[in-house]
Amino acid sequence: MPCWKFTIAYDGSRFAGWQEQPGLRSVQRVVETAWQEITGEVVRVTVSGRTDAGVHALGQVVGVETNSRLAGAQLLSGLNARLPDDVVVLQVESAPNGFHATYDAVSKQYRYTIYNSRVPPVLERHQVWHVSKRLDVEVMQRAAEALVGTHDFSSFVVAKSRRGSMVRTITSLGVNCVSVDRVGPSTDRILFDVVGNGFLRHMVRILVGTLVWVGQGSRPVSWPAKVLAARDRRAAGRTAPPQGLMLVQVDY
Secondary structure, eight states, X not given: OXXXXXXXXXXXXXXXXXXXXTTSOOHHHHHHHHHHHHHOOOOOOEESOOOBTXXXXXXXXXXXXXXXXXXXXXXXXXXHHHSOTTEEEEEEEEEOTTOOTTTTOOEEEEEEEEEEESSOOSTTTTTSEEEOSOXXXXXXXXXXXXGOEEEEOGGGXXXXXXXXXXXXXXXXXXXEEEEEOOSSSOEEEEEEEEEESOOOTTHHHHHHHHHHHHHTTSSOTTHHHHHHHHTOGGGSOOOOOGGGEEEEEEEO
């Protein structure tokens, strides 16, 4: 059966997450509904990873098996004509038989954005986490180095999600600051770019929340390494709010 691979972007602000849930608006439901409208098929698509409520995507990957004879260009235009304005299909590609967007993924990149200013954002409020206390980016970058590599990330996962192996590999974790031109108080946009072979539920958000405590001076640079070694969620910092997180890219 022919397989297609879609790259999609969405604003997660008004979604209950990727996964379909009774009575709630999900990205999965609107994508599958649009597919049914243009092909007549009822399908269950596969996805590189299920984003939570409020989380965004710039490069989410979706896979589908189909009997439809529509060409890629027709699928692209047809889906975008029927999807709501907070979801868009960026690319449609033919995929190998048996392609599975979840299991075939080898690497993912997430970006978390903090709006570091005394005054909160208005236009960006659904895409960033506002942190009013000044953060030391250099200190957070040094602290992040202990988290790169292959580790047991039990301290960085929602307790109720602890099933199977907690071992994951982070290949890079960058913390960078971009100054923003604003009238009034100084503002920085702090970007946490994380690349790895897979992520546990809330893992990136807990990593960020932990590093923020270091950046605020509440914990020493050596603390994230101790959190990692503890293998206990209670040892880590808070879970950063969902709106600052974006799935940027998935590699296969």
